[in-house]
Amino acid sequence: MRAAVRAWAELLRVSALFTVPGDALAGAAAIGRRPGRGTALAIGASLCLYEAGMALNDWADRDEDAIDRPHRPIPSGRITPGAALAAAGALTAAGLTMAARAGRPALTVATGLAATVWAYDLRLKHTQAGPAAMAAARTLDLLLGATATAGTGPGSVGAERPVGTTGTSRAARGAGTFLPTRTARILSGARAPGPAQRMRPARTAHSGVRAAVPAAALLGAHTYAVTAVSRHEAQGGSTAAPLGALAAIVALGAAAVREQRGTGDLPPVPGRGGPGDHHRTRPGAPAPRVLLTALTAAYLRTAAAPLLHATLNPSPPLTQRAVGSGIRAMIPLQAVLAARAGAAGTGLAVMGLVPLARTLARKVSLT
Numbered sequence: 001m002r003a004a005v006r007a008w009a010e011l012l013r014v015s016a017l018f019t020v021p022g023d024a025l026a027g028a029a030a031i032g033r034r035p036g037r038g039t040a041l042a043i044g045a046s047l048c049l050y051e052a053g054m055a056l057n058d059w060a061d062r063d064e065d066a067i068d069r070p071h072r073p074i075p076s077g078r079i080t081p082g083a084a085l086a087a088a089g090a091l092t093a094a095g096l097t098m099a100a101r102a103g104r105p106a107l108t109v110a111t112g113l114a115a116t117v118w119a120y121d122l123r124l125k126h127t128q129a130g131p132a133a134m135a136a137a138r139t140l141d142l143l144l145g146a147t148a149t150a151g152t153g154p155g156s157v158g159a160e161r162p163v164g165t166t167g168t169s170r171a172a173r174g175a176g177t178f179l180p181t182r183t184a185r186i187l188s189g190a191r192a193p194g195p196a197q198r199m200r201p202a203r204t205a206h207s208g209v210r211a212a213v214p215a216a217a218l219l220g221a222h223t224y225a226v227t228a229v230s231r232h233e234a235q236g237g238s239t240a241a242p243l244g245a246l247a248a249i250v251a252l253g254a255a256a257v258r259e260q261r262g263t264g265d266l267p268p269v270p271g272r273g274g275p276g277d278h279h280r281t282r283p284g285a286p287a288p289r290v291l292l293t294a295l296t297a298a299y300l301r302t303a304a305a306p307l308l309h310a311t312l313n314p315s316p317p318l319t320q321r322a323v324g325s326g327i328r329a330m331i332p333l334q335a336v337l338a339a340r341a342g343a344a345g346t347g348l349a350v351m352g353l354v355p356l357a358r359t360l361a362r363k364v365s366l367t
Contacts, residue, residue, distance in 0.1 A: 007078035018357035022334030024145025029343035030212035038152030048095030053117040056088035103151030131227040139220035146212035226326035242310035303329035324366040
């Protein structure tokens with residue numbers, strides 16, 4: 001039993017799981033929302049789709065691993081190819097099901113993420129488009145967190161309300177639930193809407209999801225750099241890949257440490273009226289400069305030094321170490337992205353995953 005658990009842990013690379021929750025949390029912070037039910041659903045969906053990609057990756061590479069990595073679970077015979085493929089399918093279905101519970105927009109993003117994962121593992125991995133596909137997957141994962149968080153909060157998709165009910169009392173709003181519309185308007189004192197305004201969808205928070213695009217782009221750029229190095233981890237020998245990734249990591253660190261300006265307004269909350277409630281601003285100001293600097297330093301320290309070593313000596317062990325460190329570096333990068341959006345507490349919570357990821361990585365390889 002223990003041997004089977006160990007084999008599946010290796011196949012799914014469970015030590016990399018701690019790099020996943022920060023995507024959704026950073027996405028929620030980027031749109032100015034506190035983590036909620038939608039964020040939890042996005043994390044669950046992301047974990048399932050991430051593990052589906054891991055199982056599918058080893059299934060697709062089983063012949064190659066038989067030569068380069070015979071110790072992997074499939075070529076060593078500890079897990080059958082059919083079991084790995086079935087696990088990939090089941091995990092994909094579970095991920096899409098969880099995303100669907102967060103709303104149709106979240107399901108749309110999750111479907112694109114799942115399609116990207118399967119396309120990468122089955123077709124694009126060994127092509128020039130491989131790093132871009134992997135970068136797209138991480139970008140979509142952060143956007144999934146933003147979309148799911150927005151879709152389950154106030155003003156989510158599908159909510160409809162009479163235009164004239166804003167600012168009514170709780171009793172009147174309750175009456176509107178059980179009484180005919182005309183009677184509810186009379187009780188609430190609301191003006192009757194015109195023919196063209198009788199019923200319209202409430203403004204939704206999804207219009208603010210585009211605020212998560214810059215953070216998603218930074219995470220995608222990091223993923224592209226690390227994936228470009230990973231293409232050489234079995235044979236080594238490439239100096240250009242880790243050197244290019246090192247330059248990209250430094251540039252990303254400089255970009256990420258900049259505080260996010262112009263937080264702007266979010267859509268109004270349905271059912272709340274008055275001049276003071278018309279808009280909701282993002283919760284919290286950008287994190288203090290000292291915190292952003294510390295988080296960015298943690299990101300650079302995790303990713304940069306192993307890349308420098310792989311540049312100076314591009315052997316397979318050092319290249320694999322650089323790739324593993326680049327994967328773990330996603331956690332402090334996610335923390336930076338959350339903190340710079342004003343969610344310092346979320347950023348610190350994400351950083352709490354670092355020691356867990358480091359401890360588990362000693363037992364189960366990230367690559």
